[in-house]
Amino acid sequence: xxxxxxxxxxxxxxxxxxxxxxxxxxxxxxxxxxxxxxxxxxxxxxxxxxxxxxxxxxxxxxxxxxxxxxxxxxxxxxxxxxxxxxxxxxxxxxxxxxxxxxxxxxxxxxxxxxxxxxxxxxxxxxxxxxxxxxxxxxxxxxxxxxxxxxxxxxxx
Amino acid sequence: xxxxxxxxxxxxxxxxxxxxxxxxxxxxxxxxxxxxxxxxxxxxxxxxxxxxxxxxxxxxxxxxxxxxxxxxxxxxxxxxxxxxxxxxxxxxxxxxxxxxxxxxxxxxxxxxxxxxxx
Numbered sequence: 001x002x003x004x005x006x007x008x009x010x011x012x013x014x015x016x017x018x019x020x021x022x023x024x025x026x027x028x029x030x031x032x033x034x035x036x037x038x039x040x041x042x043x044x045x046x047x048x049x050x051x052x053x054x055x056x057x058x059x060x061x062x063x064x065x066x067x068x069x070x071x072x073x074x075x076x077x078x079x080x081x082x083x084x085x086x087x088x089x090x091x092x093x094x095x096x097x098x099x100x101x102x103x104x105x106x107x108x109x110x111x112x113x114x115x116x117x118x119x120x121x122x123x124x125x126x127x128x129x130x131x132x133x134x135x136x137x138x139x140x141x142x143x144x145x146x147x148x149x150x151x152x153x154x155x156x
Numbered sequence: 157x158x159x160x161x162x163x164x165x166x167x168x169x170x171x172x173x174x175x176x177x178x179x180x181x182x183x184x185x186x187x188x189x190x191x192x193x194x195x196x197x198x199x200x201x202x203x204x205x206x207x208x209x210x211x212x213x214x215x216x217x218x219x220x221x222x223x224x225x226x227x228x229x230x231x232x233x234x235x236x237x238x239x240x241x242x243x244x245x246x247x248x249x250x251x252x253x254x255x256x257x258x259x260x261x262x263x264x265x266x267x268x269x270x271x272x273x274x
Contacts, residue, residue, distance in 0.1 A: 024258040045249035
């Protein structure tokens with residue numbers, strides 16, 4: 001299995017973009033993202049277990065998922081599916097909940113699935129701005145700003 | 157994690173003028189007039205941007221009436237940078253698991269395929 005991940009330098013300037021090639025056909029990768037029981041099998045860091053999931057995977061449908069850390073802490077995440085275009089594209093909003101179930105800062109996640117022979121190139125793009133429109137307006141440069149400040153902090 | 161503060165940080169950063177102002181302040185404190193110099197905009201317009209930055213806790217301003225130097229307070233930016241790293245980590249690890257799961261699914265499909273042939 002090819003698990004290499006590449007992050008394009010130019011894209012990194014803007015927001016979170018992760019590309020990875022999976023050694024599996026596109027329909028299978030898409031199913032793993034759009035069939036709730038399948039999503040629950042892998043979504044979360046190593047050692048986390050999905051303990052609750054309710055995913056209505058269609059445009060306008062919502063999801064709410066709980067994952068439990070190896071230490072036993074519960075983390076709830078929620079969002080709304082905006083686009084579900086089989087087998088190539090999935091767009092949804094994403095927010096972690098606070099202790100009272102209120103969603104925090106909302107982001108927009110766009111996942112694209114491209115065929116590479118028998119393999120699938122998956123690109124995940126996560127924008128920090130609250131709507132796609134705002135993100136498109138303002139996407140340039142903010143991460144590089146953070147980079148500069150990270151350097152600033154390191155030197156102070 | 158401080159979601160409300162993060163939203164404020166990100167929305168304050170969602171403007172090229174404000175990012176330029178912050179970048180300028182990396183090299184030290186500065187007056188409003190000095191900060192306004194590189195931009196084709198009025199002092200009140202620059203002051204408006206400074207208010208947004210101040211409200212988000214990204215800059216601090218001196219108390220003197222005439223000379224109110226602005227300086228950077230990078231704490232919220234550090235939180236924002238950490239937040240982004242947190243997400244990167246979250247997805248990278250999820251993808252490791254997805255890769256393993258896809259292997260499993262494919263092995264199963266192959267096995268089922270062979271069984272159908274018999």
